[in-house]
Amino acid sequence: MSVPSPGCGQGPLIPFCLLSTYLMALIPVGTQKYLLNKRRRPCGSHSYSLIIFTNDLEDKAWTTNEVMEEVTSCSFSSPLFQQEDKRGVTYRIPALIYVPPAHTFLAFAEKRSSSKDEDALHLVLRRGLRTGQSVQWEPLKSLMKATLPGHRTMNPCPVWERKSGYVYLFFICVQGHVTERQQIMSGRNAARLCFICSQDAGYSWSDVRDLTEEVIGPEVTHWATFAVGPGHGIQLQSGRLIIPAYAYYIPFWFFCFRLPYRARPHSLMIYSDDLGATWHHGRLIKPMVTVECEVAEVIGKAGHPVLYCSARTPNRHRAEALSIDHGECFQKPVLSHQLCEPPHGCQGSVVSFCPLEIPGGCQNLAGEDAPAIQQSPLLCSSVRPEPEAGTLSESWLLYSHPTNKKRRVDLGIYLNQSPLEAACWSRPWILHCGPCGYSDLAALENEGLFGCLFECGTKQECEQIAFRLFTDREILSHVQGDCSTPGMNSEPSKK
Structure with missing residues (x-):
């Protein structure tokens, strides 16, 4: 140790x-x-x-x-999963949750025989016990319960249910080496929706449960393929469990033949209102093309909950959408011109948290008084629950994503003090300089701490998956600009 x-x-x-x-x-x-x-x-x-x-x-x-057990101190990164060979065993697709009663982080990833998607093998886990502002990590464990015969396991998406204490780990199992592109071109889905669960913060796991027929049913004939996450799910104040997902939807058939070339990806939510006993799916987020997504619940000044969705797009900017019915359907998504996407996009992570009490009212992130927010609201005014624009939300958002417009480099952390307003993202704080990729955030409620699990390297982003623990004070000391000035996030802050 x-x-x-x-x-x-x-x-x-x-x-x-x-x-x-x-x-x-x-x-x-x-x-x-x-x-x-x-x-x-x-x-x-x-x-x-x-x-x-x-x-x-x-x-x-x-x-x-x-x-061996790695120890992660606050403000420093620790590699949890390392590539064993440039052309061999590689770990990709991080997912992270924190289980408060056990003071434990659960860090998931895919183990692959190479960096290619079709070479995924199974999921792996490392448990991290937090003591104050440090985390001690247990050795890697393969999750062989999370498998189906003849399938590869992909896209970990965990969620913790606070009442029962269960951790639900969702994932997809894809037949053999069938690629996503092959499914899209043929219009024949090869993925299965599955989960396993744990009662003891990840020590042991149940047998796998296949939910494909229960959740999707006959509608799967209109889905060329689908996936969950990757990254964490959430539980709303109402108790609803939310698993973010996306599907390549085939809108048209010609007599008895699919027209797969018309398939377009759209994000959606899979949810449970009975503590995980039964699951259902919401409506596709249309009309914009959206793929991998994450969601966070935002509580406004009037106490009204709104579900915020951040989704990957190929349109060089991140898509944002809001739901006022707990994720059943979302308003028309809009592009955030403050949050760039590299070519073809990249997965990103978002979490909500209760903000620090900043003396003296609304302030910018440099500590100076800021004017009231004047941007147009992101949420449609006809259903907007907020009494007025221009006030900070009771929930703030944190977002992680590569900051470069041309390639996947320089992982940044962005802060949003007023998620229901447009153009309120700060400049990014660069958490990792160099190649980076997928990431997942976890917020420790009432602790002022955050964890980030992210792909990174010196030459390629698939060299390792690292973990970083940081505080809310660090965020405020590093991010630049303020929520009242659109377009202030052009120059990132280095770590």
């Missing part, structure tokens, strides 16, 4: 040495060797791994049993 070195803010090395001495006493004298392995970390601190060598008396060979 790893512990930080003195000076890293995580305690001295002495307790670890005592623990190693105790462990060595359990192994017979003469059949043991050990090595205290010191590793330099990117932040300048170190972690320590106890490596125990045991001698098999029959074959006289030394074997290594290494128990």
